[in-house]
């Protein structure tokens with residue numbers, strides 16, 4: 695076996711060419727209609743940032759549960775530093791059933807609501823044996839051991855600044871760099887990693903210090919340089935530009951801004967976030983193939999006139 699610290703292009707050429715011409719398309723998880731440009735799949739690292747309370751955890755858990763429901767072989771490991779598994783599951787129960795999260799959390803369900811929970815409980819029961827939640831202490835060693843134990847392919851780190859890396863580090867930046875190094879190893883082993891991240895405040899368009907979308911950028915990810923370089927895709931959840939939502943509105947309009955896309959064009963996505971049910975949906979109704987075809991045909995006709 696060669697010890698060379700390089701890969702000869704001529705040695706990989708034949709397999710690569712064969713793969714390009716006859717290989718399978720890369721596997722992507724199905725996380726729901728209108729979200730198909732979000733590339734979550736084996737080997738990818740996605741960074742998801744946003745102001746506190748913008749819905750990062752809710753969005754990540756929606757992705758996990760949807761992907762697992764759509765793919766019966768998908769196994770997942772969630773490391774959430776802030777919330778116990780039961781609370782995370784209650785949020786999904788609310789989203790899947792449409793029953794208000796307050797009523798579920800406060801255990802004040804009436805019979806009609808209990809009936810509505812049946813299908814949602816069934817779905818969660820179906821994925822339960824493939825899903826684990828990492829227990830404290832939240833270290834990357836613990837995450838790796840938990841993920842290995844169930845052969846998890848999808849790993850959620852919520853959130854990355856609070857998960858202790860391997861080894862000792864002088865400062866926060868060094869520790870986040872080391873975390874990203876381990877995350878890249880998970881992805882090299884074929885895992886999909888969704889890393890949630892705190893972001894720093896920045897100046898908005900009017901020069902005010904805030905978390906507003908127009909001021910946030912890749913550099914907003916806290917202790918960021920290694921995070922931004924290490925991720926294949928980086929997203930920020932920010933209030934929509936037109937949003938005039940109040941803090942106590944149940945439904946808010948948000949933009950999932952894609953700041954980085956290593957293998958494609960960054961695409962923003964308008965979503966509405968129903969906080970009372972912890973559910974994200976595309977803001978625009980998703981068009982069926984038939985409607986899209988009709989729209990394109992009409993556009994072509996207009997173009998010809």
Ligand SMILES: Nc1ncnc2c1ncn2[C@@H]1O[C@H](COP(=O)(O)OP(=O)(O)OP(=O)(O)O)[C@@H](O)[C@H]1O
Pocket residue numbers: 744745746747748749750751752753776795796944969970971
């Ligand atoms: N029962 C509820 N009814 C209505 N809104 C709720 C309820 N529970 C939580 N919320 C809101 O839903 C949002 C939850 O967002 P989530 O925890 O996913 O945010 P996050 O971006 O991960 O935040 P953080 O960075 O603080 O962890 C928050 O804005 C919270 O105030």
